[in-house]
Amino acid sequence: MSTTTPLRIELSAIDGIISSLRQQHYTVVGPTVRGASIVLDEISSTSDLPVGWMCEQAPARYRLIKLPVDSLFAHTVGPHSWKQYLFPPILRLFSANRNDGEIRIGDGLPGSDVPGAGDAVRPYAFLGVRSCDLHAILIQDKIFGGGPYQDAYYRRVREQTWIIAVNCTLASATCFCASTKTGPKASSGYDLALTEVITEQDHYFIVEVGTERGLKLLEGLNHRPANESETARAAELVEGTASQMARSLETENIREVLYQSADHTRWEAVAKRCLTCANCTMVCPTCFCATVEDTVDLTGMRAERLRKWDSCFNMDFSYIHGGSVRSSVKARYRHWLTHKLASWIDQFGTLGCVGCGRCITWCPVGIDITEEYRAIRDTTLTNLVPSSTEEVENGNA
Amino acid sequence: MKKEKKPKLAVWKFSSCDGCQLSLLDCEDELLTIADRIEIANFREASRQVLRGPYDISLVEGSITTPHDAERIHQVRRASKFLVTIGACATAGGIQALRNFKDVKEFVSLVYATPSYIETLNKSTPIADHVFVDFELRGCPISKTQLIDVLGALLVGRKPTTPTYSVCVECKQRGIVCGLVAFGPPCMGPVTQAGCNALCPSYHRGCYGCFGPKETPNTSALASYWRGLGMKNDELLRLHRSYNAYAEPFRKESEAHEK
Ligand code: SF4
Ligand code: SF4
Ligand code: SF4
Ligand code: SF4
Numbered sequence: 092m093s094t095t096t097p098l099r100i101e102l103s104a105i106d107g108i109i110s111s112l113r114q115q116h117y118t119v120v121g122p123t124v125r126g127a128s129i130v131l132d133e134i135s136s137t138s139d140l141p142v143g144w145m146c147e148q149a150p151a152r153y154r155l156i157k158l159p160v161d162s163l164f165a166h167t168v169g170p171h172s173w174k175q176y177l178f179p180p181i182l183r184l185f186s187a188n189r190n191d192g193e194i195r196i197g198d199g200l201p202g203s204d205v206p207g208a209g210d211a212v213r214p215y216a217f218l219g220v221r222s223c224d225l226h227a228i229l230i231q232d233k234i235f236g237g238g239p240y241q242d243a244y245y246r247r248v249r250e251q252t253w254i255i256a257v258n259c260t261l262a263s264a265t266c267f268c269a270s271t272k273t274g275p276k277a278s279s280g281y282d283l284a285l286t287e288v289i290t291e292q293d294h295y296f297i298v299e300v301g302t303e304r305g306l307k308l309l310e311g312l313n314h315r316p317a318n319e320s321e322t323a324r325a326a327e328l329v330e331g332t333a334s335q336m337a338r339s340l341e342t343e344n345i346r347e348v349l350y351q352s353a354d355h356t357r358w359e360a361v362a363k364r365c366l367t368c369a370n371c372t373m374v375c376p377t378c379f380c381a382t383v384e385d386t387v388d389l390t391g392m393r394a395e396r397l398r399k400w401d402s403c404f405n406m407d408f409s410y411i412h413g414g415s416v417r418s419s420v421k422a423r424y425r426h427w428l429t430h431k432l433a434s435w436i437d438q439f440g441t442l443g444c445v446g447c448g449r450c451i452t453w454c455p456v457g458i459d460i461t462e463e464y465r466a467i468r469d470t471t472l473t474n475l476v477p478s479s480t481e482e483v484e485n486g487n488a
Numbered sequence: 489m490k491k492e493k494k495p496k497l498a499v500w501k502f503s504s505c506d507g508c509q510l511s512l513l514d515c516e517d518e519l520l521t522i523a524d525r526i527e528i529a530n531f532r533e534a535s536r537q538v539l540r541g542p543y544d545i546s547l548v549e550g551s552i553t554t555p556h557d558a559e560r561i562h563q564v565r566r567a568s569k570f571l572v573t574i575g576a577c578a579t580a581g582g583i584q585a586l587r588n589f590k591d592v593k594e595f596v597s598l599v600y601a602t603p604s605y606i607e608t609l610n611k612s613t614p615i616a617d618h619v620f621v622d623f624e625l626r627g628c629p630i631s632k633t634q635l636i637d638v639l640g641a642l643l644v645g646r647k648p649t650t651p652t653y654s655v656c657v658e659c660k661q662r663g664i665v666c667g668l669v670a671f672g673p674p675c676m677g678p679v680t681q682a683g684c685n686a687l688c689p690s691y692h693r694g695c696y697g698c699f700g701p702k703e704t705p706n707t708s709a710l711a712s713y714w715r716g717l718g719m720k721n722d723e724l725l726r727l728h729r730s731y732n733a734y735a736e737p738f739r740k741e742s743e744a745h746e747k
Contacts (some may be wrong), residue, residue: 126670127671151668228696232637316513364706364709365709368679389522391643391644
């Protein structure tokens, strides 16, 4: 599908896309300004999008900046990520009710085999998915939807989800997707991918079509094949984003470097700064850990099982009989970074990091994953013992 | 469930404002259920009737600030099977523990017309400094949800669900945008225990630290980061010296900014 020639649509067609998805009963979710940042929420027209806003990001710092143009997508990723819709922060898995000495299980999730599970889930259309986040979704697809243990709810919601990607024409200072090969241009996994082009006289979008339904959506809207200069202009903008990127992660031999650095002194240094507050894992679009909480109400007649986002920075996370396995800050930070950048490769075949930079921006003390890894790599690489295991692809698939 | 004798609950007050006890009255919807499952044997805010001990569950509010308090808490302990401290006063000494950093005699002579009538201890101390405490509920005031959860847990013999991680986790679970990063008021959330469901951040305020230090709080890392942003010693001191001033991690951090 993605081989068809790129199309050109006008600014007004974005409203057409939103309203026809809404007519088909999709909940359209996209970026929108709320308070001091751009979050994800339901939108009903382009006026809900961050018109003329961009964001400035740095370690532990996020600010909105007003632009003199009516851009829709001049910002980058914010504090929210799409995982909150596919893998909700708090989800009731089921309930149990006691009645006349009998216990009845109910309220199962759609797709699960728990009694009372309805079929219907809220169908979502995600508008404005950046390439880094699209890769994160594809990674979570493997985690929740691949392999023998599948998350039925995730799959059910995900199957219906529309993805309208947006290629980035500006990067934030915390972005490093070019080095992890996960952006700034969406390569696959989308229904439609848009590149916003704004010139002095013109404001249009180059659309790449990824699916049949994506093409069908455009049918009722005004579009035409993009001419060469329009396509070139869009490509130039996205390439510019890649070359603009101030941060990078050197992915070559990353697994080997980390596996040989468990005793590196840098872990002690970062442990002095890290608050174990868990913000980095909560904002990370690939982090997938959750805990299960059982509660019983005061009557003793009703119990509920909830799933809540959890984090390897929390003590209970590694609690087994006798205490927490990773009680020191050092052990917890090392576990996190090593999982993201090394053991994730063994587990899922890709890096666990898509270079979105959220953990850098939203860390209250601005700890920077790329800087921590660089410090370790710079002092480990010279003594690196070659790994005997088979080659893995660097970066993400 | 067998019809058996209802467990007896007693509520005790030491130096405090009564706000935490009132959280129990505030459980409006659940109050009848509580009364149905538990015999409320001593709860002066609600009833003059006092039943004799021993008590299955004692909720203790307030800190120890007088010699009389220090004796009475032992009687409470002796009469209680399961003792739960409720709130920052009982758990950490409360706002009145600000006296612990000064000379209390001076306050007494300034505030009271006849200082000799006043019998008070030099320090306001948490209940756990005096007797064994089975469970602590944090907060100023406590969270109603956590209180009901603990009572429910005791009734069926399960573990209460009171996480010890940071307020930040609750912010992120609720999708609240972090003010610390996005507009920059100081926020104690990263070193404060969850439980309030990120109440202040949800109103665009920094967390005040009502629930006290979280598990493994790295207060010095946060303070030195803020100092790097230009925050002054007295502000750093005040941030750590409020409702939980005498909780050790906060106390040590505030003392580090004394000069
Ligand atoms: S790295 Fe930053 S965000 Fe992550 S736990 Fe440590 S202090 Fe919190
Ligand atoms: S580790 Fe950090 S930069 Fe990488 S995907 Fe997660 S939040 Fe983004
Ligand atoms: S990391 Fe890349 S794809 Fe993600 S927002 Fe930044 S530039 Fe865009
Ligand atoms: S607002 Fe405060 S509590 Fe919430 S995430 Fe930010 S630092 Fe943590």
